[in-house]
Amino acid sequence: MVEYFENIVKILSRYWYTFLVTGVGYTLLLSLITVAAGSVIGVFLCLGRMAKFKPLNWIVIAIVEVVRGTPMLLQLYIGYFLVPKLLPFSVPDIVSVGVALVINSACYVSEIFRSGIQAVDRGQTEAARSLGLSGSETMMRIVLPQAIKNILPALGNEFVTIIKETSLASTFFVGELMTSYLIVKGNTYLTMECLLIVGVLYFVLNFVLSKLLGVFERRLKTSD
Amino acid sequence: MIKTENLHKSFHLEGKKEPLHVLRGVSEHVAKGEVVSIIGPSGGGKSTFLRCLNMLEIPEEGKIFFEGVEITNAKVDINLHRQKMGMVFQHFNVFPHLSVKGNITLAPVLLKKKTQQEADDMAMDLLSRVGLADKANEHPSRLSGGQKQRLAIVRALAMEPDVMLFDEPTSALDPEMVGEVLDVIKGLVKTGMTSVIVTHEMGFAREVSDRVLFMDDGIIAESGKPEDLFQHPQNARTKEFLSKVLY
Numbered sequence: 001m002v003e004y005f006e007n008i009v010k011i012l013s014r015y016w017y018t019f020l021v022t023g024v025g026y027t028l029l030l031s032l033i034t035v036a037a038g039s040v041i042g043v044f045l046c047l048g049r050m051a052k053f054k055p056l057n058w059i060v061i062a063i064v065e066v067v068r069g070t071p072m073l074l075q076l077y078i079g080y081f082l083v084p085k086l087l088p089f090s091v092p093d094i095v096s097v098g099v100a101l102v103i104n105s106a107c108y109v110s111e112i113f114r115s116g117i118q119a120v121d122r123g124q125t126e127a128a129r130s131l132g133l134s135g136s137e138t139m140m141r142i143v144l145p146q147a148i149k150n151i152l153p154a155l156g157n158e159f160v161t162i163i164k165e166t167s168l169a170s171t172f173f174v175g176e177l178m179t180s181y182l183i184v185k186g187n188t189y190l191t192m193e194c195l196l197i198v199g200v201l202y203f204v205l206n207f208v209l210s211k212l213l214g215v216f217e218r219r220l221k222t223s224d
Numbered sequence: 225m226i227k228t229e230n231l232h233k234s235f236h237l238e239g240k241k242e243p244l245h246v247l248r249g250v251s252e253h254v255a256k257g258e259v260v261s262i263i264g265p266s267g268g269g270k271s272t273f274l275r276c277l278n279m280l281e282i283p284e285e286g287k288i289f290f291e292g293v294e295i296t297n298a299k300v301d302i303n304l305h306r307q308k309m310g311m312v313f314q315h316f317n318v319f320p321h322l323s324v325k326g327n328i329t330l331a332p333v334l335l336k337k338k339t340q341q342e343a344d345d346m347a348m349d350l351l352s353r354v355g356l357a358d359k360a361n362e363h364p365s366r367l368s369g370g371q372k373q374r375l376a377i378v379r380a381l382a383m384e385p386d387v388m389l390f391d392e393p394t395s396a397l398d399p400e401m402v403g404e405v406l407d408v409i410k411g412l413v414k415t416g417m418t419s420v421i422v423t424h425e426m427g428f429a430r431e432v433s434d435r436v437l438f439m440d441d442g443i444i445a446e447s448g449k450p451e452d453l454f455q456h457p458q459n460a461r462t463k464e465f466l467s468k469v470l471y
Contacts, residue, residue: 009251020385041258091417104404121315121317123313123315123317124309124317124319126280126313126317127311127313127317127319127376127379128278128319129303129306129307130280130302130306130311130380131307131331131335131379131380132303132306132307132331132335132383133303133331133334133335134303137334140336142319145321146320146321149321194415203307211236
């Protein structure tokens with residue numbers, strides 16, 4: 001037991017930069033970009049899903065179902081090999097993998113938005129339209145503000161999920177926290193100790209994040 | 225002011241092959257300043273007819289004219305005409321994310337009928353008329369059902385409509401709150417506001433209406449002055465309905 005702790009201290013004193021700066025940094029960067037871009041694209045997918053133009057609905061449904069029905073790791077592989085082929089210039093691996101992560105997240109976010117919008121009572125739309133608001137004014141001023149409040153917990157969960165799922169990107173050695181583990185384990189042969197360090201770091205990241213989201217939600221509730 | 229010609233509307237229910245034919249040719253004319261109540265059994269088409277008047281339901285057949293304009297024409301900008309038709313719903317439908325005052329001022333300001341300052345002043349004036357001035361900055365979740373419905377009424381009035389449509393305004397209220405809402409509507413009707421009221425409150429319909437329509441099975445089965453229709457109904461179905469609800 002004592003030996004473990006001694007090893008962990010030794011590893012951290014030598015490789016702290018690899019774990020705390022490179023690993024945590026890339027994990028946070030990749031997650032933030034995925035959530036931000038995924039949310040924006042997700043809103044568009046959601047609007048496409050709910051548009052009056054039926055073929056657009058079908059296209060979005062097809063994309064969402066395929067993404068939800070295939071493993072994340074497979075999607076990352078496809079992104080890793082496909083994105084460089086589609087682009088005329090070369091991109092770092094993290095971008096290819098990131099594109100796959102963003103598309104995956106966008107699909108889940110679009111479903112979250114859709115459920116949030118549909119949970120707003122139809123009467124709200126009718127009341128707004130009866131006052132003379134147009135369809136888009138009703139969406140922007142009446143439906144979306146209520147929908148966003150409804151879906152914040154689910155969006156927060158999606159953020160936490162993404163942080164954990166970026167670990168799959170280590171398959172392609174893109175530098176995030178799980179890649180740090182692979183590197184340090186390869187140098188030290190201390191598997192358990194490295195796993196423990198990475199596990200604690202993931203947990204702290206997600207625990208702090210979900211507490212922050214909780215504070216944010218309570219603030220929104222009191223403004224009700 | 226509002227004229228309908230031969231309105232037809234059916235709903236396609238999930239799991240049922242036959243569509244439900246709710247309106248089967250409704251032709252009616254509501255004159256300026258007239259107060260018309262619509263009574264009749266549930267499922268008779270009262271609410272659907274009312275909701276067609278501002279095109280919340282789009283009739284499959286027939287025409288609706290509002291102030292001389294055919295609003296069933298797809299080329300007409302229905303949003304402009306809806307601004308002149310206030311509507312009050314059974315379930316209030318106040319906006320929970322806005323303050324009481326915000327509920328009232330949103331539409332007039334957004335649709336550029338008033339500046340924020342003018343709208344605020346008018347909102348306070350309207351709220352004091354219905355006894356809610358002290359709630360102006362509260363959120364609707366703090367209001368009782370009766371207060372919500374009074375708010376919904378002044379929200380519609382803030383657009384300075386030419387006609388008010390009431391869709392069972394007291395059906396979702398606790399019994400002790402029905403009176404306060406009916407009083408507001410009575411006060412409004414006295415000012416000469418053209419109104420169409422779908423209601424189950426027979427005493428109220430009799431008191432405020434210039435004319436009462438009895439709707440059953442998708443048509444207006446009988447129409448007349450309240451004293452005639454309530455005391456000397458001609459139609460067999462009107463008689464049967466009234467014998468069940470008046471005792």
